[in-house]
Amino acid sequence: xxxxxxxxxxxxxxxxxxxxxxxxxxxxxxxxxxxxxxxxxxxxxxxxxxxxxxxxxxxxxxxxxxxxxxxxxxxxxxxxxxxxxxxxxxxxxxxxxxxxxxxxxxxxxxxxxxxxxxxxxxxxxxxxxxxxxxxxxxxxxx
Numbered sequence: 827x828x829x830x831x832x833x834x835x836x837x838x839x840x841x842x843x844x845x846x847x848x849x850x851x852x853x854x855x856x857x858x859x860x861x862x863x864x865x866x867x868x869x870x871x872x873x874x875x876x877x878x879x880x881x882x883x884x885x886x887x888x889x890x891x892x893x894x895x896x897x898x899x900x901x902x903x904x905x906x907x908x909x910x911x912x913x914x915x916x917x918x919x920x921x922x923x924x925x926x927x928x929x930x931x932x933x934x935x936x937x938x939x940x941x942x943x944x945x946x947x948x949x950x951x952x953x954x955x956x957x958x959x960x961x962x963x964x965x966x967x968x
Contacts, residue, residue, distance in 0.1 A: 827931070828910035828922045831966040833866045839903045850899040855933050856891070859923050862907045863937070871959035884953060885942035889918075893935040903927055911964050917941045917949040919960070 843854035864875045867886075878884040899905050906926045913920040918940050925933040943950040952960070 828908055828924060830910050831963050833862075833870045833909045833963070834906050835862060835865060836904060836906050839899050839901055839905060841901055844901045848901045850901075850903075852895065855893075855895075855925060858907055858925065859935060859937065862909055862923065863921065863939075866909050867956075870963055871956070873956055873959055878953075878956070879944065882953070883944040884950075884956070885944045885947075886919075886939050887942060888937055889940050890938035891935060893933060895933050897927065897929060897932040899925065899927060899932055905932070911960060912936065914952075914957070914960050914964070916951050919952075 837858070839850050843850050843858070845851040863886075867873055867875045867878070878886065904927075906924075908924040908926060910922045911919065912922050918938055921937045921939065923933075923935040923937060924931050940949050941952045941956075942948060951957075
């Protein structure tokens with residue numbers, strides 16, 4: 827269960843995300859999470875994700891995933907993808923992610939992201955504006 831501020835978006839499970847049995851295929855869950863992180867940075871934090879990676883040369887790669895698949899999502903299901911910040915470090919960020927359906931949490935995950943310089947591919951402190959936006963997000967109520 828995510829505690830604190832939550833960024834949530836709703837989606838319908840598309841045909842393209844399903845295996846032949848009509849069930850959301852597990853790699854598609856991680857793609858949904860990545861899309862959600864990008865939307866969180868751009869929409870909730872107000873920093874265009876494509877600008878970070880492009881002209882600003884700031885990378886946000888995943889370095890660790892933990893996931894717990896509790897129930898299936900079928901093609902056509904309406905699901906909510908949710909994100910909360912667990913920990914903000916100097917150059918790392920731990921996120922809590924969920925996919926929820928009417929029946930509760932279907933997938934719960936923790937993702938560790940490390941801020942990197944895309945020219946050196948080494949870890950780097952979060953840019954000041956990005957750090958400040960994450961802190962502001964943490965201070966909001968869901």
